[in-house]
Amino acid sequence: MERKPQHDVLQSDSRPREKRKKKEESRRDLTDHLEAYLARRDGVDKLLKISRYAAKLALASSLTAGRPDLHRRLKSFDSSVGVSRKAFRLGKFVQDLNALKRTRLDSGKGVLGLIAYGGEGAYYFVEQFVWLAKAGLIDGRRAAGFQKVSAWAELVGYIGSVALKVLDLRTILDEAARLETTVKALRADGRAVENEAGELQKLQAKAMLKQLSIVQDIADALMAIGDLQDGKGFLSSPIVIASAGLLSALISTHKNWTSC
DSSP: OOOOOHHHHHHHHHHHHHHHHHHHHHHHHHHHHHHHHHTSHHHHHHHHHHHHHHHHHHHHSSTTTTOHHHHHHHHHHHHHHHHHHHHHTTTTHHHHHHHHHTOOOSSHHHHHHHHHHHHHHHHHHHHHHHHHHHHTSSOGGGHHHHHHHHHHHHHHHHHHHHHHHHHHHHHHHHHHHHHHHHHHHHHHTTOOOHHHHHHHHHHHHHHHHHHHHHHHHHHHHHHHHHHHTTTOSGGGOHHHHHHHHHHHHHHHHHHHHHHO
């Protein structure tokens, strides 16, 4: 009977161990990634946002029809998570203050930065008072006024943010178009294009993320307009607000996940 060479036996024995090791590393990588994601303020905030707007969508649909107990529990959950998100964003306006300090006003892009960061910073600052009113520390009758101010500031911030990102997207697409022309020329000459093709893929992925970010800002801006309409317009419809909020949360979660 023919025997396997010793080195073949060792190799065949080591393969299952290598596969198990790779699986374990993959599992560790996933949990490490999840830990890094949850360590971010925005990571937890967006998970809360997904859960809140999923609940809102359920409330706006026929899911709770004839089920008053489920409707009451989802309504309570929505309210609780909303207050929790406001508390979790305490002091977040400071990042916009720092962004404003780095913004140069000697160009149109700088002015748009002032609008974007100024609006968002004002929104996060006023939202702290909304949280204090809802938490009962200050007169709850002031909450409606604070919410109106924060909604206007949020809308102004998103207008500036969308304009800025559109300019950035144009720059990325122009650079990608130039690089694509270079890649085609190199291929026509029979030359290697690995480096250029890799850079082109990175630019295309960056453009996709920028486009998703614009969609997210538009969805959030629509929700701000809905808040300003006080339930009197199409954009203040519960199902429109819930859908826009869920879309925004999913895009933001994807961006945060891929960046950590």
